[in-house]
Amino acid sequence: MRSFNDWLKEAKETDLYDPHPDTKPPEGGSSHELYRLKGKDGQDFWSKAAASNLQTVNEYLAWKIYRLFNINVASNAHLAVDDNNKLRLISSQVSSKQVPLDYTSSFSDVLSGSDIHKGFFVDTFLGHWDVVGTAPRSNLFIDDKKRVTRIDLGGLDFRATGLRKSKTIPGSWGPEVKELQTMGGLGGDSMKSNASLAFNKLKNEPENLKQAVEVFNRVSWSQVQKTISDVVEEVTIISKEHGISEILDETLKYVEEIKSVLESRFVDLHKKIKQLGLDQFSEWQKLSGILIFSEEVLTYDQIEDKETLYKTYFDTYSNANEKSGSGLKPWSKKDFEWRAEKWTFAGITPKEGVPFEQIGFITAREKNGIYKLTGMQGQNTKAKIKGLMELANLGKPIWGAMDKDFTDRLKKLGFSTPPKKIMNFLLPVIQSDPQFSSGGSWGSLNDDGGINFDLSGIGATVKYFTANNQFYKIMIDKLSAQGKINSKMLGLLSKWDTMPGAMKQMSMSLIPKDIDLDIESLDWLASVL
Numbered sequence: 370m371r372s373f374n375d376w377l378k379e380a381k382e383t384d385l386y387d388p389h390p391d392t393k394p395p396e397g398g399s400s401h402e403l404y405r406l407k408g409k410d411g412q413d414f415w416s417k418a419a420a421s422n423l424q425t426v427n428e429y430l431a432w433k434i435y436r437l438f439n440i441n442v443a444s445n446a447h448l449a450v451d452d453n454n455k456l457r458l459i460s461s462q463v464s465s466k467q468v469p470l471d472y473t474s475s476f477s478d479v480l481s482g483s484d485i486h487k488g489f490f491v492d493t494f495l496g497h498w499d500v501v502g503t504a505p506r507s508n509l510f511i512d513d514k515k516r517v518t519r520i521d522l523g524g525l526d527f528r529a530t531g532l533r534k535s536k537t538i539p540g541s542w543g544p545e546v547k548e549l550q551t552m553g554g555l556g557g558d559s560m561k562s563n564a565s566l567a568f569n570k571l572k573n574e575p576e577n578l579k580q581a582v583e584v585f586n587r588v589s590w591s592q593v594q595k596t597i598s599d600v601v602e603e604v605t606i607i608s609k610e611h612g613i614s615e616i617l618d619e620t621l622k623y624v625e626e627i628k629s630v631l632e633s634r635f636v637d638l639h640k641k642i643k644q645l646g647l648d649q650f651s652e653w654q655k656l657s658g659i660l661i662f663s664e665e666v667l668t669y670d671q672i673e674d675k676e677t678l679y680k681t682y683f684d685t686y687s688n689a690n691e692k693s694g695s696g697l698k699p700w701s702k703k704d705f706e707w708r709a710e711k712w713t714f715a716g717i718t719p720k721e722g723v724p725f726e727q728i729g730f731i732t733a734r735e736k737n738g739i740y741k742l743t744g745m746q747g748q749n750t751k752a753k754i755k756g757l758m759e760l761a762n763l764g765k766p767i768w769g770a771m772d773k774d775f776t777d778r779l780k781k782l783g784f785s786t787p788p789k790k791i792m793n794f795l796l797p798v799i800q801s802d803p804q805f806s807s808g809g810s811w812g813s814l815n816d817d818g819g820i821n822f823d824l825s826g827i828g829a830t831v832k833y834f835t836a837n838n839q840f841y842k843i844m845i846d847k848l849s850a851q852g853k854i855n856s857k858m859l860g861l862l863s864k865w866d867t868m869p870g871a872m873k874q875m876s877m878s879l880i881p882k883d884i885d886l887d888i889e890s891l892d893w894l895a896s897v898l
Contacts, residue, residue, distance in 0.1 A: 381611075382406070382416060382449040382457055389413065406459065413462040416449070420531025422456040423619045424523075429458050430600045431495055431522040437596050437764075438588050440488040441518040448603060450611050463510045463518050470507035470563070477566050483515040486577040489568055490585035493548035494631075494638050496534070497524030501563035514866070526627055544633030549641055556645070575647075582647050583783065589762040590635050597628060666759055667714045669706075677719035679705055681728055685746040689772075712743060716756025729753040733760060733767065739840065742769025757782055766843055768799075768836035770820055776835040784835045785897075786818055790890045792834060796820070798847055841897045853884065854894075865895035 389405035402418040419425045425448070435442045446460040470476050492500045500519060502508035510518040526534050526542045534542035541547075550557040552564045554572050559565035571578055601624055608617035672678050679702050686699040700708070709732070716730030717723060729752030732744040740760065745753050760767060761782045769775075776786055787795060792814055813821050819831040836844075848854045861876055873888055880886055 382451045382459065385409070385449060386414060386416070386459070405462075414445075414459050415462060416451075416457050416459050418451070418455050418457045422613075422616045423623055424527050424531050425456045425458050426600065426604060426616070426620050426623070427525050427527045428522055430597065431497070431524050432458075432460070433596045433600055434495060434593060435488070435491060435519065435522055437592060438488070438491045438584060440491055440584070441484075441516060442522060443518070443520065448607060450607060450613070454611060454613050456607075456613075456616055460520075463520060465510040465512035465516075465518055468507045468509040468511050468517075470502055470509075471504050476501070476507065476563075477570075479511065480509070480517070480567055483511055483517050485509070485517040485567060486571055486574070486581050487584045488517075488519065489553060489571060489578075489581045490638060490642070492524075492564075492568075493546050493552055494585070494634055495524035496526075496542055496546075496548055496634075497522070498548070498552070498562070498564060499523050499529040501567050503529070503563065514863075525631075526623075542630070544630055544637060546634050546638045546641060549638075556641070578647050582642055585638070585642070586758075587762070587764060589759075590632060592762075592764060593631065593635065594628070597624060597631075600624075666763070667718060669709045669712060669714070672714060672718050673720035675706075675719075677725065677728070678709070681719060681725075681730075681747050682744070685748075708743070713740065713760070714756075715759040716747070717749060717752035727752065729756065731756040731760060733769070735765075738765060739843070740765055740767040742767065742771055742775075742835075745771070745775050754778065761837065764839070766837065766840035768834070768840045770832040770834050773819075773833055776833040779835050782837075784837050785841075785893070786833060786835050787841075788887075788889045788893055789814060789816070789818060790886055791893060792818065792820075793885070794848055794853055795834070795844055798844065798851075802847065838897050845894070845897065858884075859898075862891065862895045862898055865891060 386406035386408055389407045391405055404416055406414040406416050408414055417425070417428075419428060429446065429448055432442055432446045443460040443463055446458060449457050449459050451457050468476050468479050488500075499521065500508060502521065508519060508521040510520065512518075521529070523529050528534055528537070549555040551560040552562070553559060553568040554565065559569050571581070601620060604620045605617055608614055608620075669675075682705055683699050690699075699705075711734050712732040713735055714730050714732055717728055718730050719725075719728055726748050729747035729749035730745075731742065731753055732746070733740040733742050735741075740763070742760075745756075747753060757779065761784075767784075771779075776784070780786075796814065815821065815831065819833055821831055845854060849856075849859065858880060861880075865873065873891070877888070877891075880891075
């Protein structure tokens with residue numbers, strides 16, 4: 370199979386796509402050169418060239434960053450070159466309905482009850498002033514579930530017209546995220562714009578603001594930085610293959626200019642989120658000496674003081690057993706080291722200059738891109754919470770079977786424990802699938818959701834399952850492949866949140882009789898999907 374980079378070398382638009390039979394322009398027109406294409410598989414795409422090649426790169430970078438934050442945008446997009454060696458952005462067509470935007474109708478009524486607020490902090494981070502659009506053409510689409518999709522993903526240091534903000538409106542693009550106020554009215558009066566009409570109500574909607582913060586907290590700066598590097602790599606391949614070095618020169622210069630600004634904006638936005646009291650972890654973050662958003666995810670080889678590492682583990686385990694009276698035995702140093710060599714460590718780990726009482730970290734084992742939580746150690750609770758947040762910020766599937774206190778803390782980071790009927794489905798898959806490495810002997814499931822374990826070399830204990838949505842989506846795919854969740858169920862779940870209680874009860878008759886689920890189980894599945 371060809372790699373993506375090999376495919377990029379053939380990124381001539383005419384080689385990859387066919388002309389579309391429908392040549393009419395998009396509703397409301399466009400300020401850029403825009404036409405339809407038909408993919409070899411029959412899928413519809415748009416091809417757009419901005420005012421300059423650099424603006425096209427800018428929009429592609431914005432698309433990649435929105436996708437990184439899991440904001441609804443076109444499902445596929447990439448760069449290509451046309452027959453005139455001009456760079457174009459190819460993106461899949463959005464199938465939902467375009468939000469009306471004119472001066473006689475209130476588009477804010479259409480957006481009422483939608484999920485547009487979830488992307489607010491990403492919009493402001495990128496400085497996307499034109500997120501709503503300008504009449505008569507809206508840049509927003511909405512489906513029957515009130516889910517909003519963003520198109521024309523400008524922002525950063527470009528205005529929609531193609532002019533650079535920093536060169537035409539001095540001070541409008543810089544290290545401070547002024548858009549929190551100008552677009553959302555947070556910290557002062559907003560400017561009059563379509564974006565402010567869409568977001569100005571947010572300051573009086575604390576729950577929606579918290580959801581927007583949760584979305585922004587999904588991603589670390591290192592992930593944004595990698596996304597920028599990925600775009601540069603793609604532009605490098607395309608420019609060298611097609612002999613258009615000026616695109617690469619412009620891109621490299623532009624990235625150098627905006628990367629440090631973006632990093633400053635990332636830090637500034639997190640700072641403002643805390644100042645506004647919007648961060649769900651604000652109580653933890655008030656405690657001294659913990660830099661929540663600095664990343665310290667290490668391997669065993671990178672741990673500076675391995676002697677203290679084992680002492681931290683031993684003391685934590687001994688103290689927990691003394692309190693619980695469980696009689697479990699800590700691993701010997703040799704057994705601990707054998708396991709620790711396979712672990713990832715996050716939080717504050719032992720090293721020179723760090724007092725023992727300040728140490729606190731979590732451990733996880735990575736296999737096939739999936740992280741299994743294996744422990745939570747040290748005296749400093751705030752440092753352990755730091756580790757939990759850092760691991761969650763990786764954006765990877767994460768799961769574990771831990772003590773009750775641990776799973777309760779993880780709920781604040783978007784983890785959840787399935788109802789017992791769902792666990793009856795999940796446990797056999799986890800135990801038998803080689804993609805997962807569970808460790809120990811899994812026993813029966815208790816009424817409160819606890820799982821009876823027999824841990825090799827330690828003894829018997831009860832642990833509680835927890836995971837994030839990325840992990841559960843993998844599990845749902847596996848259950849679907851095994852026929853335990855069929856297409857009718859998935860179709861039902863896609864409408865579940867909008868159904869009244871009586872209709873949910875009636876819909877239970879659509880569930881195959883050999884699948885033992887109830888309303889609680891389906892509520893949980895719908896929340897994951």
